[in-house]
Amino acid sequence: MGAGHGHHLHFHGHSPVHHLPAHLKLLALVGFVLTVVLTPRTAFAAYAVYLLLVLVAQRASRVPFGYFAKRMVVEVPFVLFALLMPFVATGPRVDVGPLRLSEHGLVGGFALLAKGTLGVMASLVLATTTEPRHVVAGLERLRLPGQLVQIMGFMVRYLEVVTGELSRMKVARESRGFRATSVRAWPVLATTAGALFIRSYERGERVHLAMLSRGYTGSLPVTHPATATPAQWRVAGMLPAAALATLLVVVTR
Amino acid sequence: MHVPDGFLDAPTSIGAAVVAASGVALALRGARRELDDRTAPLAGLVALFIFSTQMLNFPIAAGTSGHLLGGALAAVLVGPCTATLSITVVLLVQATLMADGGITALGTNITLMGLVGVWTGWLVFIALRRVLPKRPLWVVPAAAVAALVSVPTAALAFSLLFDVGGTVDVPFATVATTMVGIHTLIGIGEAVITALAVLSIVVVRPDLVHGARPSLERRTLTIREGVSA
Amino acid sequence: MTTPVLEVRGLAYAYPDGHQALFGVNLHVHQGERVALLGPNGAGKTTLVLHLNGILTAGAGSVSVSGLPVTEPNLMEVRRRVGVVFQDPDDQLFMPSVRADVEFGPANLGLRGAALEARVVAALDQVGMLDFIDRPPHHLSFGQRRRVAVATVLAMEPEILVLDEPSSNLDPASRRELADIIRSLDVTVLMVTHDLPYAYELCPRSVVLSDGVVVADGTTREVLTDDALMSAHRLELPFGFDPRTIPTP
Numbered sequence: 001m002g003a004g005h006g007h008h009l010h011f012h013g014h015s016p017v018h019h020l021p022a023h024l025k026l027l028a029l030v031g032f033v034l035t036v037v038l039t040p041r042t043a044f045a046a047y048a049v050y051l052l053l054v055l056v057a058q059r060a061s062r063v064p065f066g067y068f069a070k071r072m073v074v075e076v077p078f079v080l081f082a083l084l085m086p087f088v089a090t091g092p093r094v095d096v097g098p099l100r101l102s103e104h105g106l107v108g109g110f111a112l113l114a115k116g117t118l119g120v121m122a123s124l125v126l127a128t129t130t131e132p133r134h135v136v137a138g139l140e141r142l143r144l145p146g147q148l149v150q151i152m153g154f155m156v157r158y159l160e161v162v163t164g165e166l167s168r169m170k171v172a173r174e175s176r177g178f179r180a181t182s183v184r185a186w187p188v189l190a191t192t193a194g195a196l197f198i199r200s201y202e203r204g205e206r207v208h209l210a211m212l213s214r215g216y217t218g219s220l221p222v223t224h225p226a227t228a229t230p231a232q233w234r235v236a237g238m239l240p241a242a243a244l245a246t247l248l249v250v251v252t253r
Numbered sequence: 254m255h256v257p258d259g260f261l262d263a264p265t266s267i268g269a270a271v272v273a274a275s276g277v278a279l280a281l282r283g284a285r286r287e288l289d290d291r292t293a294p295l296a297g298l299v300a301l302f303i304f305s306t307q308m309l310n311f312p313i314a315a316g317t318s319g320h321l322l323g324g325a326l327a328a329v330l331v332g333p334c335t336a337t338l339s340i341t342v343v344l345l346v347q348a349t350l351m352a353d354g355g356i357t358a359l360g361t362n363i364t365l366m367g368l369v370g371v372w373t374g375w376l377v378f379i380a381l382r383r384v385l386p387k388r389p390l391w392v393v394p395a396a397a398v399a400a401l402v403s404v405p406t407a408a409l410a411f412s413l414l415f416d417v418g419g420t421v422d423v424p425f426a427t428v429a430t431t432m433v434g435i436h437t438l439i440g441i442g443e444a445v446i447t448a449l450a451v452l453s454i455v456v457v458r459p460d461l462v463h464g465a466r467p468s469l470e471r472r473t474l475t476i477r478e479g480v481s482a
Numbered sequence: 483m484t485t486p487v488l489e490v491r492g493l494a495y496a497y498p499d500g501h502q503a504l505f506g507v508n509l510h511v512h513q514g515e516r517v518a519l520l521g522p523n524g525a526g527k528t529t530l531v532l533h534l535n536g537i538l539t540a541g542a543g544s545v546s547v548s549g550l551p552v553t554e555p556n557l558m559e560v561r562r563r564v565g566v567v568f569q570d571p572d573d574q575l576f577m578p579s580v581r582a583d584v585e586f587g588p589a590n591l592g593l594r595g596a597a598l599e600a601r602v603v604a605a606l607d608q609v610g611m612l613d614f615i616d617r618p619p620h621h622l623s624f625g626q627r628r629r630v631a632v633a634t635v636l637a638m639e640p641e642i643l644v645l646d647e648p649s650s651n652l653d654p655a656s657r658r659e660l661a662d663i664i665r666s667l668d669v670t671v672l673m674v675t676h677d678l679p680y681a682y683e684l685c686p687r688s689v690v691l692s693d694g695v696v697v698a699d700g701t702t703r704e705v706l707t708d709d710a711l712m713s714a715h716r717l718e719l720p721f722g723f724d725p726r727t728i729p730t731p
Contacts, residue, residue: 009350009351010350026349029356030356030357033258033355033356033357034357036258036259037258037259037263037266037357038263041420071351071352072352074255074351074352074353075257075352077255078255078256078257078260085421085423088423088424088427089421089422089423090422090423090424091422104421104422105421105423108420108421108422109421111259111420111421112257112259112260112420112421114259115257115258115259115260116257116258116259116260116355118258119257119258119259119352119355119356119357120257120258120352120355121352123348123349123352123355123356124352126349127349127350127351127352131618132346132350133578133579133618135349135350136578137578139345139349145277145278145281147281147284147292147293147338148277148281148338148341148342148345150293150294150297151292151293151296151297151300151338151339151342152297152300152342152345152346153293153297153577153578154293154294154296154297154298154300154301154576155297155298155300155301155304155342155343155346156346156578157297157576157577157578157619157620158297158298158301158572159301159304160620161572161620162298162301162302162305163305163308166305166308166309180310180311180312181312182312183312185311185312186311186445186446186449187449189309189311189446190445190446190448190449190450190452190453191449191450191453192309193306193309193321193446193450193453194449194450194451194452194453194454195453196302196305196306197299197302197330197450197454197461198454198457198458198461200298200299200301200302200305201295201298201299201302201331201461203298203572203573204291204294204295204296204297204298204299205291205294205295206568206570206573207294207298207573207576208290208291208294208295209532209537209568209573210566210568210573210574210576211294211576211586212290212535212537212561213535213537213561213564213565213566213568213635214561214586214587214590214634214635214638215558215561215562215587215590215591215638216290216586216590217290217558217590218290220586221585221586221589221590224582294576458499459499460498460499469499475494475502475505476492476494476505476506476542477505477506477693477694477695479505479506479507479508479695479696479697480508480695480696480697480698480699
């Protein structure tokens, strides 16, 4: 829910993680998260290892941890949901201090929190080290349907242009003494949204005209397909491979 | 309402992913009818519009604020198929660039917001449009009701998924009443903001509001004298 | 006389929202000419431009490019022949990098590999932006983006270059650099502009469009010194600029 960030989605750098092709990072992310999701909820040791692994990947990216941690606030609504679990889940109860909590809910809440947090951290390693346009190219390489690739490409291309328009509209509102403090501000903010829609739609039309003018017929020409070396495959494979090995050790013991 | 990784069990997540993929495939076909080859740039900018309005915080009281989810709004403005594609891409961007919504929960999130949220809103909207007078301004109350219904319906769909594949045993009634209750309140805000936003657009550019198009008319050309250049 | 590069006859058009913008426009541009299209806001200049490469379809009348009528079956060839540079370079640069953007047009024409690369390099070199080939467009200055926008069109090797407000929002140095680039190009130019000194500097001939019809056509000097014409169509020379006192460029 909390989409409170603007456009500084990626942290510029030259670490080995930054240099991996985006499609490999996406595959590694999916592999790692799938392993985490499939882990039994009481395998506490496995979760500790996963946390260590994702922290190693994070440090390898040389993105400051403070920046990384701040971006984790997207998780907050579901942290609240997970914290409710011990109170509302069914099954036998245990006494924790003054509270009577559901045992099942405690374990379930822990698992939700652990899996969700690891998912967010792993996704952030991708997000902080990969330029948005490269994520789009990576998804294209992974055979996301062409239309969706194009739509996402345009969204990413104009992200800064439109957030720029939005902040200029905010400056214009505030220069005339407007402050959004209560429900009475809604009509003004909704008008801003309306104006933003008109601007976005008109830009979409102008972009379309510019594309047609240069011979667009519905699909983008692919001129430089992304490639990856075996060494890059090995580097990207380390995180999911280590996670999978952990899972296998835990399950077979 | 962005579901994170590991929230629902694997069979449910896979089932939701199959539903999402089929829905998006149908929307890809349908959007060509709504927008022809303008689909990609326009849906891209509409996706960006929805993404940006989700960043526009609406103050409620005592320092708390909420934001628009935008499913019904998008459906009324650009048609349901383009809306589904735009919201799908917003979710894709949020999952891959902002870690908002799990990458293995994408199918779930697309199903809830891109399919249930958009299409509930759209169906309510066209049902109302049929009974309301055929004037552009009447799309405003229709859009409000569509938004009001669409948000708690998506919450109900989430409760059903959680009942089928939730990883914690919570009685369905508890989840459903809490989720639908909270989201009815959110839906009221959504309805008011959607109505105000649609109103501000329909008064200046009624031709841009997909849902208002049936009530617009055509005109004829005139020729004036000039010089030959 | 030879076939004009651009021939517009009796062109009229109304937008789907009912607003009619063109009321019977006639215009000829011959090879090697540089023509300025002048007119107040809302005169229909941009609408006319959108007809030249078939983005809008004439409600009445016709457009042809070197004899080829602008109709559905000819669109791809028409769009190769007519290169339109739009006013806002952000609309024109929609791809993730300068290279991808300049490639877009020639790649749509079917070019690949070395031939494509040669076109891209040549086009960027003509506008002096070759060093920026791998940058994303939003990292460039406004003037640089405008020059790359010109390159995206040059890469298609057009017969006529149509520039919509090329000098808008440019600082004086960028404005000068762009003028030098335009003068160095061996291509027919139609330049839509409010910038009358720029028109005077670059275009020997000017056409005035007002309320959706052509109201004047002559040398830029004649047009700019016809005070009655100028004031009747809301055209005003900037303070201190008098074409009578400046020698013809």
